[in-house]
Structure formats: C-alpha cells, structure tokens
Amino acid sequence: MPILQSIVHTIDKAGSDTPATLTPTTEAMSDSPTMSELLAGLNKAFHGKAKTWGRFTEGDDAGDFAPRLSSLMVGDQDFVTFSRELAERVKALVDDHLPLGGHLLIAHERQGDTEYLSLALLHQRQGFGLDDDQNVVTVNQLNLTQPSLAARINLTQWQEDSPSRQYLSFLRDRGGKKLADDFAALLGAQEGVDASSETRTLLKAFSDYVEQEDLSEEQSREKTDAVIDYASDQASRGEPITLDELSELVDEQQPKAFYEHIRQQDYGLSPEIPPDKRALNQFRRFTGRAGGVSISFDSHLLGSSVEYDAEQDRLIIKKVPTGLRDQLKKS
Structure with a gap:
C-alpha cells in the first residue's frame, strides 16, 4: 500500500x-x-x-x-x-x-x-x-x-x-x-x-433464492458462508459488493442464476452495493431437515416471527408464508 x-x-x-x-x-x-x-x-x-x-x-x-x-x-x-x-x-x-x-x-x-x-x-x-x-x-x-x-x-x-x-x-x-x-x-x-438497506435487501434476496432452489442443509450452509465471507471481505477493504461476482460465488455451475433471480424478482438492487457490516453480522441462516420436514429461516427472525421453546423442543412459526398457508388451507 x-x-x-x-x-x-x-x-x-x-x-x-x-x-x-x-x-x-x-x-x-x-x-x-x-x-x-x-x-x-x-x-x-x-x-x-x-x-x-x-x-x-x-x-x-x-x-x-x-x-x-x-x-x-x-x-x-x-x-x-x-x-x-x-x-x-x-x-x-x-x-x-x-x-x-x-x-x-x-x-x-x-x-x-x-x-x-x-x-x-x-x-x-x-x-x-x-x-x-x-x-x-x-x-x-x-x-x-x-x-x-x-x-x-x-x-x-x-x-x-x-x-x-x-x-x-x-x-x-x-x-x-x-x-x-x-x-x-x-x-x-x-x-x-443506503448501505444498510441495500445490504438487508440483498440478504433477503439470497434467502429467497435458497428457499426457491430447495437446497440441502449442507448446500445452504456452504452458500451462506460464501456470501457472508465475500461481503465481509469487501467491507473490510472498503469495496462494494458486485452482484456479478457474488452470483458466481453462489452457484459456480450457473454463475448467472442468482443475478437473474435478483433481476426477475425486481428487488431494486444496484449492480454494486456498499456492504454494511452490522447487517452482515446479524445475518445467519438456521436450517434443518429430518423425517420429511425441512425448515430454513434467517437468524434475525428468531424471537419475532419464529420462536424456539427449548423446554418442549418446539419451533413456533408466527407468520406462515403465504404460499404455504394457501397449500395448508387446500389440504
């Protein structure tokens, strides 16, 4: 330097x-x-x-x-x-x-x-x-x-x-x-x-993409780690997150898939996003799959939309996703 x-x-x-x-x-x-x-x-x-x-x-x-x-x-x-x-x-x-x-x-x-x-x-x-x-x-x-x-x-x-x-x-x-x-x-x-708002929107877009692709627990964790590591490194260097580079990290086999997901869903993100460390530090995904049940949610939802009862080992979902709710009503 x-x-x-x-x-x-x-x-x-x-x-x-x-x-x-x-x-x-x-x-x-x-x-x-x-x-x-x-x-x-x-x-x-x-x-x-x-x-x-x-x-x-x-x-x-x-x-x-x-x-x-x-x-x-x-x-x-x-x-x-x-x-x-x-x-x-x-x-x-x-x-x-x-x-x-x-x-x-x-x-x-x-x-x-x-x-x-x-x-x-x-x-x-x-x-x-x-x-x-x-x-x-x-x-x-x-x-x-x-x-x-x-x-x-x-x-x-x-x-x-x-x-x-x-x-x-x-x-x-x-x-x-x-x-x-x-x-x-x-x-x-x-x-x-707005760095904080853009970073949160990007992390939501990533969460939506992971759910849409129905990835395994291991795949979800690997991709989450890759996203956070890249974004945190950019933040430490004072450089913006580039959606093209991030998309390649999310899926090396389909390097444009995540980028296209962002564009098709119209999240309104800029091609380059200044990373907000506070938003990155708060982001982590909880995932699990057993007995035909697969659950995945962002850590910041724990305590608000999602609650965990440790005594009875129960997970309480307060806000059921619209698509899932419609399916349950039809069953």
Whole structure:
C-alpha cells in the first residue's frame, strides 16, 4: 500500500467559545513504515463504521472540491496547496460544530491498481508507556478509532467516469446531523445508496433464492458462508459488493442464476452495493431437515416471527408464508 503523498495540518481550538486556528504544514511527509501502519489502522477503523456512500454532485450544486481535486490529479495544483485550502475549510466546520480541534490527515495512496484519497480529523488521547528506566509515563497518541470527520474517495473509479454511485464515502455517526450535512456540502457529495438497506435487501434476496432452489442443509450452509465471507471481505477493504461476482460465488455451475433471480424478482438492487457490516453480522441462516420436514429461516427472525421453546423442543412459526398457508388451507 504505497502512500504517494500525505500531510498533517493541525487545527487548534481550546473550547466552544474560542475560534479555531490553523497551523499548516509546509511540506508533504515522506512515506514510511510507521505512516503506512497508521493509515492502514485508520482505514480499518473507517471501514467498520456507519458511512454514507455516494458520489460528487453535478450541476449548479456541485461545489468546487471536485474541480480542485481534478486539478490536483492532472498536476495543475500541488498537493500541499490543495491540502492547505482543504484544511481552511475544515477549520470552518470545527468553528461551527466542534468544541475541540484536531490533526487533519490527508493521504493519497495506491492499493493495487486503485488510487484513493483519504482525509480524517484525528484527536489525541492519553495512553501509557515506559521510559528508558522502565518507569510508567503518560504519552499522547492519535485516536484512529473516533475521528470527528473522515472521508475516502476512490480516485480511479471517479476518474474513469464509472457508472457506480458510490465511489465516495464519509462518516455520518460523529458530531451530529448538521456537521455531517455541512461536511457533505464541503465535499460536494450526494448520497448514492443506503448501505444498510441495500445490504438487508440483498440478504433477503439470497434467502429467497435458497428457499426457491430447495437446497440441502449442507448446500445452504456452504452458500451462506460464501456470501457472508465475500461481503465481509469487501467491507473490510472498503469495496462494494458486485452482484456479478457474488452470483458466481453462489452457484459456480450457473454463475448467472442468482443475478437473474435478483433481476426477475425486481428487488431494486444496484449492480454494486456498499456492504454494511452490522447487517452482515446479524445475518445467519438456521436450517434443518429430518423425517420429511425441512425448515430454513434467517437468524434475525428468531424471537419475532419464529420462536424456539427449548423446554418442549418446539419451533413456533408466527407468520406462515403465504404460499404455504394457501397449500395448508387446500389440504
């Protein structure tokens, strides 16, 4: 993961009634193993948080962040100047919304064939260490897990004019809605898809497909594991789930079958879905077959639509599927 360019500007603010001040850095930092580890830790924390996914707004409401970024990418503006101007705008957000300042990290990195721009407003927290005489001392360290502001842009996807609606992602779970809205305005970002809703819809489509295909318990478990492993890996890397790739994993013999199921049933899913870790972690299928009875349901239904009475070893289904109910009425 080579870091092509990186810099840290400091935004100081002593309290809510004190104006923020910017202490800019005049030179970009050189790449180093320590900086690479720091950025890797930040990316890991960022990928695990609730985010808004989207793209740059076009037209009159676009703002000037994307044009400035475009100038940086073609070499018409240098990285230090670009970062300084961005830091000035972030300082205004700190003034309006935050009681304390922080350190604004801006990094341009490459992972494989893909380039990214990451930015995050990091704060310091107190930790403990040992001095040369093995005495315990307090040390300040950057808190990578709780940035007030953070965003990540897939530069390669953006420059390729990809039809994807989610090459840009930013945090929404820190500092309140107004801060998130103003940060989105600073970036000129518009929301593409709801990651949580799309992930849940995808998992429902998969559950429907498994039931439709009447798979064995072992097959169902294998396919579920494949789907969750793939989606979780994409989430950890900050990459979207691609329906074409997922369909091939679900059925190698019929690689388009699951994709066609999604299209025919009109779930309204995008070709690329930003994975939501929380929705993935909640998903698991319970399956079982014995004595001519086959049962399969999603784990999140346990306790609501489905109840298990451990004392009497009974499974109670509160909401009978419509098709099954019609069959029972006719029997």
